[in-house]
Amino acid sequence: MILDFPNIKEERLPRFKGGEKEYIARMFVDEHNRIMYGRLEPGASIGMHLHDTSSEAIYILQGSGKVLIDDGEEKVSAGQCHYCPNGHAHSLVNDSDADLIFFAVIPQHESVG
Secondary structure (H helix, E strand, C coil), rough: CCCHHHHCCCEEEEHHHCCCCCEEEEEEEECEEEEEEEEEECCEEEEECCCCCEEEEEEEEEEEEEEEEEEEEEEECCCCCEEEEECEEEEECCCCCCCEEEEEEEECCCCCC
């Protein structure tokens, strides 16, 4: 199956998961995965959220920012991949002056605990 992201409708999600500004995304969703091509403009973020039935891998295509994970913080930039395991919480923040563009995959798991 080919996912042709340029031909998938763009969605603008204000204050996504309690974040700042908008998360701009093109998404494919089925019962097993959520696969996204996303963009955060400068100052935008995806709010802190728990992955209790999924994990998430975020590959940074362009730009830089930071990931808040559990009680820590990591800088991310183009070419790096952030992984949030099942049972952990994270947030993605564009603290730069350019767009942060990324590809993310969220496979579904059994509930933790």
